[in-house]
Amino acid sequence: MATISEATTVPETEAEALAFARRVLRDEAAALAGVRERLDGSIVRAARLVYQCQGGVIVTGMGKAGLVGQKTAATFASTGTRAYPLHPGEAVHGDMGRIRDGDVVVAFSQSGETEELLRILPSVRRIGARLVAVTERASSSLGRAADVCIAMGPIAEACPLGLAPSASTTAMMAVGDALALLVSRMRDFTPEDFALNHPAGTLGRRLTRVEDVMRTGRDVRTATPGETVRQVFVRLAGPRRRSGAVLVRDDQDRLLGIFTDSDLVRLFEKRREAELDRPIGEVMTANPFRATAGAMLGEAVELMKGRKISELPVVDREGRLLGLIDVTDLIGTSPEDFEE
Template sequence: MPTPPADRLAFARDVLRAEAAAVAGVADRLGASFLAAVEALLHCRGRVAVVGVGKSADVGAKIAGTLNSTGTRAYTLDATRAVHGDLGMVHADDAALLLSHSGESDEIVRLIGPLRKLASALVGVTGNPAGTLARCADIAVVYGPVQEACPLALAPSSSTTVMLALGDAVAFTLLQERRFTAEDFARYHPAGSLGRRLATVSDVMRTGRELRIAPAAATVREVFARVHHEGRRTGAVMLVDDAGRLAGLFTDSDLARLFEARRDGSMDEPVERVMTRAPVVTGVGARVGEALDILRARKFSELPVVDDDGRPVGMIDITDLIGLAPPSVPAETRPPLRLADRRSA
């Protein structure tokens, strides 16, 4: 007979609570051995070889990835493959981080001797204080007993969650010790939405002939008759004063509103009379994510980029950042910006 949905949900919640409780218990038991492990990895002159077998190898791959992305060079070493030749990738300056809940996995135990000759330090992560790994490693981080969330108490669950969380604790403690910054993180993440959000505005802004720049003293008609651009079209003209500093912004939508209001006479008046004065801007060194947050919060379509003297050097257009916006707020559903909204921002 099928289990009622309410019972399934209750069981799933119990699984999550059991794993959360296991992590919380281990956090309370962290001590000197954890600090010693961090110290050994911090001063490792080579890379960290993260060694595991089975599910521990899967956890190890994630730990190695986190270490690499946060300033600690690492690689994975599958224990089964290691005993068949992959030990050749280990350098004398490397430190080995061995993962085994029981501390008695045959493949891990067989590697302890060879790794001691090949690597500079052996750090074990295990739940068994009496196991071979805990006894033979140079440093053993023993997280102690955990209750598996699996109802059969067979499938690794709480133990692998604890191991994964400990890997994060090690990686982020090393991150702090290395004074690893957002700029460093961005260097290692050039692709995808994360990489683009961490990039600087100068990497993605429109420049040169793609920009529409005109004197604020010119008439609206002159601005739109004479301002030409190439490449990607942007719907905003950046208006500058006599010194070349950004004085205002005038968009295609602003022009359309003049026609809608039958203000034909404004076409031959200086554009500075109808432009948005002192528009919101960003600098060339700002993060793309910061620029995107401004565009979304203010419901702008364009964001001028200025140098230290306030002169326009680029333009961020929301259409170039659509892929970075959360799917819950698709660009095409954003309400159009009214002139009054931009002026009051």
Template sequence: MNAVLRTPASEANSLPKPQRIAAAREVMRLEAIALWKLSQQLGDEFATAIELLESCQGSVIVTGMGKAGLIGQKIAATLASTGQPSHFLHPAEAFHGDLGRISRGDVVLMLTQSGETGEVIQLLPSLREFGTPILAITASTQSTVGRAAKVVLPLGQLDEACSLGLAPSTSTTAMLAVGDALALVLSSIRGFRAEDFARFHPGGALGRKLALVEDEMRPLAQCRVAKATQTVREILVATGKPGRRTGAVMLVDDDGLLEGLFTDSDLARLLEQCDLQALDHPVSEYMVRKPTTIHAGARMSEAVTVLANRKFSELPVVDEAGKAVGLVDVTDVVAREVGDIETPVPKRPAKPAVRIFPGEDVFAAG
């Protein structure tokens, strides 16, 4: 086995900290300059590219090799999440059956800085046979890929930010920016809305932010609901629910219209005043009349903003007529944010038995 020789860290030719930071800033500066120049060079060919994508009746098939392929996967994901069906086709795998992913009505978005990448060029005869139009993001219209494409978005000759001028960096940054521009301009033209975005992003923090309140609230059947004519004591006894109860009781009339809200804070104030007789008075004397509500159909982001800004713990949800349909509880919101993580409680060794009466062994409480 050949030993791998490594230079000791003490002997390594390392840059001092200020120079490392300066080198990182220079990489970002070079890439930023390249993007600015590219943005100023965009012309009619970009509008033509958008028209091609807008007329796409199928999917946008994104392809590229190496680092360009990795950028292509991100562009395909962005297109798909903003309303344009899209998927990535690995050019090498295309010749082992994946060409079957291309169908009539598709458009191929081809990424290659040189325009001469062998695996990508091999796709051209098949795409020509299929009659699939090509939109190319490449350096020059005069490259092999550039000449074969229906529309070319030329990047020009870019200097890589790599100190050796070799590792794809500026070029892949430029490809990513052009891909984002295509996807976002296309979605804007098509009137892509927050509701559409939410449909494609149901999971994670983003999904919760875009979710409708009725998707996250406690439905009415799981809420504490009572009549304003009932006494505080009657309500406390009658409105128990299994599991963790909400910190508020919604008070509705015979038609289900929300009349008020009685919270745990309202109850605490009565107890702090030592006014126990108040427990047998109608809750209407102590409830919050015309409480702040949110309508069904609103976004959870709106509900969270109200909870945070008004420092509420509960927010009733009503329909257009003002009928109570549910409740957003801040503890439910927090639980969803952090996830339902159950921390296992470590088991403590059993304590020795304690004899209380002759013949009886009773273990001490944990």
């Protein structure tokens, strides 16, 4: 550990400051490696307790450990486990009512002797909730009171004074993640489940499937191959959501081809107006690019960008038409939104 004189010396150069920052990361990484080596079957038992509970998971801690608890509760919630943070100071003033028989309380405390946390333990027992402790020593007051104690072992803080929670909170955060993700694995949590919990932002876009955004029904212009181009556009006139393509399908709803507004413009540009009275099946683009239901939206965006197309039909596994993705529905979305 650094001496007081070393801790209070202001780095004189950028190189010295950078070296200090790197030492902090080195010390925290070393602490995390130590916890990893000491981790035992207690985390599996704790995960099973959470997985099998019929209620919710209440995550608590005081100070910096409480902030770790808030993040752990969020990780639980986003990966399939109903979880809520609880401040122990507020709990003794009425918020114990959030805990029910059948819940599991996950309590974080480096020392295992945090007064505010220990004060709620008798009530946790009376209510009938189970207790998982994440702390340094199983022999601490918190560790002894727990149904399962995940003991991290001694951790030296990265703070030069050895006082500010740093390496210990990093370790607690990692153990909380390991616990939540182990429970998620037990639940066989899927990308589809994850998408339900993350409908917005990049995560939501990355996990969205084509059928979640495609146009359907009246918003998709369709035709049969025997109709003339003129008949199709006259029939489809009138108010509707605008799309730049007519999808041609057979009487079994199988996709045969596509005829776009650009195809129509080219007929006029090349003075081929007579083809307006030919069957659309003769002038359409047969066997167009398509997406199959179940495909990720990111794959569809990449295909549309790579092939420079503005409309992408969506079909089922038998080739039956389900809908259409129009580029105007994807404004503000790019393939980069779906990168890891």
